[in-house]
Amino acid sequence: MNLNKEEIQYYHRHLILPQIGKTGQQALKKAKVLVIGAGGLGCPTLMYLSGAGVGRVGIVDPDKVAVSNLHRQVLYGFSQVGEFKAEAAVNRLKDLNPNIVLKAYTQRLSPENAVDLISQYDVVVDATDNFPTRYLINDFCVYLDKPFVSGSIDRFQGQLSVLNFTDNQGNKCPTYRCLFPNPPAPETAPDCSQNGVIGVLPGIIGNLQANEVIKMICGVGEVLSGKVLMFDALSNQTMLFSIQRNEQAVQQALQNAPDFESFDYESFCSSSQQKINEISAVDLHKKLQNNEKIQLIDVRSIPEFQEELPNAIRIPLNNLQANIHNILKNDCQVVFYCDHGINSIRAIRMLPNHQTLKNVFNLTGGLVAWLKEEKK
Amino acid sequence: MQVNVIFFGVLSDVVGKNMLTIQDTGNMTDLKSKLITNYPNLKDYTYRMAVNQQMVEDNYLLFDNDSVAVMPPFAGG
Numbered sequence: 159m160n161l162n163k164e165e166i167q168y169y170h171r172h173l174i175l176p177q178i179g180k181t182g183q184q185a186l187k188k189a190k191v192l193v194i195g196a197g198g199l200g201c202p203t204l205m206y207l208s209g210a211g212v213g214r215v216g217i218v219d220p221d222k223v224a225v226s227n228l229h230r231q232v233l234y235g236f237s238q239v240g241e242f243k244a245e246a247a248v249n250r251l252k253d254l255n256p257n258i259v260l261k262a263y264t265q266r267l268s269p270e271n272a273v274d275l276i277s278q279y280d281v282v283v284d285a286t287d288n289f290p291t292r293y294l295i296n297d298f299c300v301y302l303d304k305p306f307v308s309g310s311i312d313r314f315q316g317q318l319s320v321l322n323f324t325d326n327q328g329n330k331c332p333t334y335r336c337l338f339p340n341p342p343a344p345e346t347a348p349d350c351s352q353n354g355v356i357g358v359l360p361g362i363i364g365n366l367q368a369n370e371v372i373k374m375i376c377g378v379g380e381v382l383s384g385k386v387l388m389f390d391a392l393s394n395q396t397m398l399f400s401i402q403r404n405e406q407a408v409q410q411a412l413q414n415a416p417d418f419e420s421f422d423y424e425s426f427c428s429s430s431q432q433k434i435n436e437i438s439a440v441d442l443h444k445k446l447q448n449n450e451k452i453q454l455i456d457v458r459s460i461p462e463f464q465e466e467l468p469n470a471i472r473i474p475l476n477n478l479q480a481n482i483h484n485i486l487k488n489d490c491q492v493v494f495y496c497d498h499g500i501n502s503i504r505a506i507r508m509l510p511n512h513q514t515l516k517n518v519f520n521l522t523g524g525l526v527a528w529l530k531e532e533k534k
Numbered sequence: 535m536q537v538n539v540i541f542f543g544v545l546s547d548v549v550g551k552n553m554l555t556i557q558d559t560g561n562m563t564d565l566k567s568k569l570i571t572n573y574p575n576l577k578d579y580t581y582r583m584a585v586n587q588q589m590v591e592d593n594y595l596l597f598d599n600d601s602v603a604v605m606p607p608f609a610g611g
Contacts, residue, residue: 347544
């Protein structure tokens with residue numbers, strides 16, 4: 159993998175680093191990295207991996223650029239709102255570094271396509287925002303023996319680790335399931351759209367992910383394997399925790415191989431103890447059309463979307479406790495909703511005896527699902 | 535004896551603070567049950583616990599002034 163004249167100029171500042179130099183730059187050129195998620199973490203990772211000269215960069219993301227993404231997903235601008243993130247990213251990154259090959263995948267990573275996608279790459283970056291995909295990436299990387307760099311964020315804090323890495327003595331290192339064998343109940347682990355996130359945080363963690371990929375490819379420094387880094391943006395505290403490989407947890411990842419396609423990651427990550435009644439946007443639509451008496455309760459404090467359901471009462475989650483007695487005194491059906499259907503689950507869990515309330519429902523997928531249904 | 539416990543992410547909301555001092559704990563199981571007695575909502579959460587920056591299992595023996603960290607998986611990206 160020789161470097162041409164243009165590449166020598168482009169990568170000059172790398173080439174004069176003894177730790178990277180010509181050998182490291184050639185290794186980067188030869189490398190193939192799949193970045194899953196082109197959101198908060200994916201944007202900085204993609205920019206720096208592309209700038210660093212990773213020869214082939216794959217980008218998996220089924221989402222389109224939204225206005226509420228821009229404060230942290232600085233790879234995009236207003237002119238890309240509505241475009242597929244993967245495609246918008248490729249267009250921007252081509253301009254950043256024309257010497258590399260970029261490939262956009264606008265489908266969601268699924269058990270059906272994961273083997274095909276992941277097997278084409280050397281290293282995977284987990285820059286996703288949900289647990290079903292995090293476990294899916296883990297299991298397929300274990301199955302296909304690929305290292306992956308996991309990053310995740312919550313408001314002002316970030317988590318980072320290199321997982322399923324094989325060290326230079328041939329030892330297999332910990333996986334995501336060694337760290338967290340079981341996924342959390344969804345309503346106990348809100349994502350950025352529910353909890354908020356300071357815009358610079360994914361910038362910091364995403365760059366650290368890119369840094370780990372580059373170190374791994376160039377064989378320099380100490381790869382963050384067997385350790386988890388926790389970063390707190392408010393205190394600037396960075397802590398490293400060591401983790402052990404847990405063979406039992408690793409085997410769990412492989413228990414469905416090679417019939418992964420039959421494993422339902424969505425239901426694996428939805429809580430087994432959850433006894434909350436769900437109602438789909440389709441069914442709610444039907445009920446309202448049939449003039450069934452339904453009280454709709456909007457628990458959003460600062461809505462992402464301006465739309466509202468007809469005749470809904472707005473009781474933000476933080477005022478709910480004080481207003482609970484007003485909600486459940488009549489015996490009509492009650493449907494709780496929010497933007498994405500997670501905070502409304504938290505609201506229902508706050509109700510006394512929520513497990514025995516037969517006429518209380520959560521709108522699955524929230525307003526987003528409702529608006530999708532309305533468009534049909 | 536006492537141990538210092540720090541909480542990350544959503545767990546600091548459940549507990550209402552980032553840091554606590556807990557008295558008279560033997561091993562991690564004791565500590566966990568003490569925490570759940572004081573903060574019953576914790577039992578719904580998934581987390582790992584580390585002692586002196588090493589992830590440990592429930593039977594791990596605690597010593598005076600050990601520093602315990604309780605961390606949940608983060609969803610966001």
